[in-house]
Amino acid sequence: MCSKHQCYIVPPFILEELAKRGNIACKKALNDTQRINQKRKTTLNNLLQRSVADGNGDRLVFDSENQYEQRQSLIRKEGDDIVVDTVVNEAYDTSGFVRKYFRETFGLNSMDGNGMDIISNVHYGIDYNNAYWDGDEMTYGDGDGLEFTNFASAIDVVAHELMHGVTQFLANLEYVSQSGALNEHFSDVFATIIKQKYLKQSISEADWLIGDTVVTDNFPGVGIRSMMSPGTANDFDSQPDHMDNYYSGSQDNQGVHINSGIPNKAFYLCCLEIGIDDCALIWFETLSALWRTAQFNDVLEIMLEVTSKLSEIGRVSERATEAVTKSFAAVGLKGVSV
Amino acid sequence: MKYKIIIEGGFTGISRKYEGDMTVSELKAKSLFSALHTDDKTRSNIADGQTYDISLDDNHKKYQAVFNEKNVPDEIRELIAQVKQ
Numbered sequence: 307m308c309s310k311h312q313c314y315i316v317p318p319f320i321l322e323e324l325a326k327r328g329n330i331a332c333k334k335a336l337n338d339t340q341r342i343n344q345k346r347k348t349t350l351n352n353l354l355q356r357s358v359a360d361g362n363g364d365r366l367v368f369d370s371e372n373q374y375e376q377r378q379s380l381i382r383k384e385g386d387d388i389v390v391d392t393v394v395n396e397a398y399d400t401s402g403f404v405r406k407y408f409r410e411t412f413g414l415n416s417m418d419g420n421g422m423d424i425i426s427n428v429h430y431g432i433d434y435n436n437a438y439w440d441g442d443e444m445t446y447g448d449g450d451g452l453e454f455t456n457f458a459s460a461i462d463v464v465a466h467e468l469m470h471g472v473t474q475f476l477a478n479l480e481y482v483s484q485s486g487a488l489n490e491h492f493s494d495v496f497a498t499i500i501k502q503k504y505l506k507q508s509i510s511e512a513d514w515l516i517g518d519t520v521v522t523d524n525f526p527g528v529g530i531r532s533m534m535s536p537g538t539a540n541d542f543d544s545q546p547d548h549m550d551n552y553y554s555g556s557q558d559n560q561g562v563h564i565n566s567g568i569p570n571k572a573f574y575l576c577c578l579e580i581g582i583d584d585c586a587l588i589w590f591e592t593l594s595a596l597w598r599t600a601q602f603n604d605v606l607e608i609m610l611e612v613t614s615k616l617s618e619i620g621r622v623s624e625r626a627t628e629a630v631t632k633s634f635a636a637v638g639l640k641g642v643s644v
Numbered sequence: 645m646k647y648k649i650i651i652e653g654g655f656t657g658i659s660r661k662y663e664g665d666m667t668v669s670e671l672k673a674k675s676l677f678s679a680l681h682t683d684d685k686t687r688s689n690i691a692d693g694q695t696y697d698i699s700l701d702d703n704h705k706k707y708q709a710v711f712n713e714k715n716v717p718d719e720i721r722e723l724i725a726q727v728k729q
């Protein structure tokens with residue numbers, strides 16, 4: 307057994323190997339170490355000195371006032387009444403919906419499980435066509451109004467960004483190449499699930515699009531990505547839906563938003579087989595068992611183990627292992643059934 | 645001054661390229677070139693953060709730098725806003 311303190315002095319490559327072999331303590335230590343190292347590099351805050359007490363996942367919504375600054379002006383915090391700015395209210399409400407989903411479905415208290423504050427920055431920059439998670443908080447642009455609009459009000463965008471936070475604390479998937487594509491994949495998966503819950507849609511009613519409400523009528527497409535048909539959401543969409551078309555170039559951190567189309571399609575196919583709630587549990591438990599450098603094949607291997615266990619105890623359909631195997635095989639990923 | 649700006653990544657994953665020629669004062673060119681010196685090549689781990697690849701050429705000097713979401717200088721933000729119009 308690897309204790310937390312022992313793990314911190316073990317080199318990362320050994321921790322990774324032990325994590326791959328199922329040592330959860332090493333996986334956690336590795337994830338924590340990497341995350342803290344990143345934080346040291348990117349900010350000079352005093353996180354390490356701060357005692358960690360459980361919070362309530364309080365929401366704080368800041369207005370960047372069209373500057374490229376975060377935490378510029380606090381407009382609404384947990385429990386406050388609605389404010390004049392509807393974008394602030396929508397960011398507050400959508401992040402609350404996402405928080406509620408994770409709490410009620412998986413017993414997860416905010417992104418880190420310890421109730422960290424959920425901080426959103428809206429009206430970031432001028433005509434800013436983006437939303438991002440920086441390791442601590444979410445930041446949303448208003449869009450340029452020509453092709454994109456209002457990222458903070460879209461439930462799937464908010465769920466996607468917040469999920470990056472969950473992934474950071476559960477597996478800390480490195481944001482490059484295949485592990486980065488998996489990071490994107492898990493964000494799209496839970497964005498889709500939460501969007502369908504929010505809209506009270508069944509899987510047959512859902513459009514399986516990501517970002518359909520942030521594109522304008524002038525935008526050449528119906529959304530940013532499609533889980534059902536990767537590569538078809540817009541004229542720029544180059545997502546593959548099979549390993550045969552895997553992108554191996556250097557753009558986009560080696561294709562993190564591109565190759566995520568492959569597992570995204572597998573997720574969609576699996577939902578058709580066993581339903582979205584079983585898939586949600588399988589994907590969440592799989593993510594919890596992953597590590598920083600996990601690759602597509604690792605995910606399938608872990609997912610088959612996780613699914614088999616969940617199936618045995620009746621938490622998911624008895625057809626789930628077969629469904630996972632079949633769905634991943636359809637996108638060119640083959641695993642050995644356990 | 646010739647410019648080439650490539651914005652990559654981000655939530656949309658859609659790359660944008662802006663290329664052209666613009667007239668700028670000597671003072672402005674100096675401040676832009678100076679801004680490019682602050683290039684930070686460390687990989688950004690910002691999920692859905694964009695990268696900004698900036699090349700400027702005023703016939704005397706050529707500069708190129710890559711920024712991430714957290715370190716784009718104000719001068720470069722202004723330049724991007726200008727060329728997007």
Ligand SMILES: [Zn+2]
Nearest residue numbers: 490493691692
């Ligand atoms: Zn993302």
